[in-house]
Amino acid sequence: MHAPAFFHQFAALLLGSERKQQLRISRSLTAAFVFLACIGLQIYAYRHGFMEVQYVWRLSIVILVNIVFWYALLRSGLNLRFRDPALTLPQVLAALTIIVYAYSVTGRIHGSIMMLLTLVQVFGIFNMSQRDSRLAGLYSLGLMGCAMVYKTQTDPENYPYQVEIAHFILIAAILPTISSLAGQLNSMRTRLQSQKNELAQALTRIQILATRDELTGLFNRRHMLEVLTQHQKRLIRSGHHRFCLALLDIDHFKRINDTHGHGVGDEVLREFAATLQRALRDTDVLARWGGEEFLLLINDTSPELANIGLDRARDMLATSPLLAHMPELKVTFSAGLTGYDDVEELSTCIERADRALYRAKSEGRDRTVIGDTAPSQVGAASTARLAAAH
Secondary structure (H helix, E strand, O other), rough: OOOOHHHHHHHHHHHHHHHHHHHHHHHHHHHHHHHHHHHHHHHHHHHOOOOOOHHHHHHEEEEEEHHHHHHHHHHOHHHHHHOOOOHHHHHHHHHHHHHHHHHHHOOHHHHHHHHHHHHHHHHHHHOHHHHHHHHHHHHHHHHHHHHHHHHHOOOOOOOHHHHHHHHHHHHHHHHHHHHHHHHHHHHHHHHHHHHHHHHHHHHHHHHHHHHEOOOOOOOOOHHHHHHHHHHHHHHHHOOOOEEEEEEEEEEEHHHHHHHHHHHHHHHHHHHHHHHHHOOOOOOOEEEEOOOOOEEEEEEEEOOOHHHHHHHHHHHHHHHHHOOOOOOOOOEEEEEEEEOOOOOOOOHHHHHHHHHHHHHHHOOOOEEEEOOOOOOOOOHHHHHHHHHHHH
């Protein structure tokens, strides 16, 4: 097994496969390395006569139990039941408790433990709110103060009150500063998240404007040409999945605008598009082609069968009013329908549908005319085109 693959499998085994859980577990294990360093410090203190062996064992066991407990909780996924899945505040409070205990049993080198106290606070400010950071600061300050008072009474040789007062003043100055920084970081995170959400919403709006018609919500002409190109490539590549194109035009739409106003005209366009979509299949694609014209892509069918969906839409328009507040307004449409041949350009097929639409209008409107299908071209040209696609 190659080394990268081995390390990838090991990381998946250690941290799991879910990205957010991996981040939470890795942060917890990073803090665990600090505690392991603390065990090393105890061994050093014992070897040089600064700590008694029973305290080394007790503190080491507490540290290892703490590491295993939080890792098991995070790795099992039980943390996901809590409001803060990272369990930052509980982990910080547990770490502070252990550090205060370590401060109380490390004798003459207990001053070095104070660095761990501030380190844990700093570790928490990136994930805790200002409220939680203040709570952790007050907890550590109060617990450390109690420990200092106790040790000056029980072990004044290693914990002289003059030194402990200096230590207490130092942490009393540092911890509120860290809490203040936590508040500023939390405000920055909130502001950045808000900006990120606004940018995401703006990007979504831009994408919609780039592909959708603002009035009807349908694909616009430019995006529809991209959709047609993809269907064309799919047909050439596969040799099946044929499709038809239909150009639709609302009959006498100018008269509607002139008689009822452009506001009603806009309503007609919106409701007409919605009615067509209800009548069509989910696989069919409708776009606003321009003005009162619509282009319809009908998948996997022949022109004769494609006409069934257009007749269904025509029946829906005839049996129920398009605008509920204007039941007397009847809307019809004319359509030119044709099948796409995989040896022709898309523009040729659209032009053929446009000619069929013109015939539908000239023959009295409110009807569908099926245009002549392009003659199939087989032989060398078709074979060469299919081969090129592969």
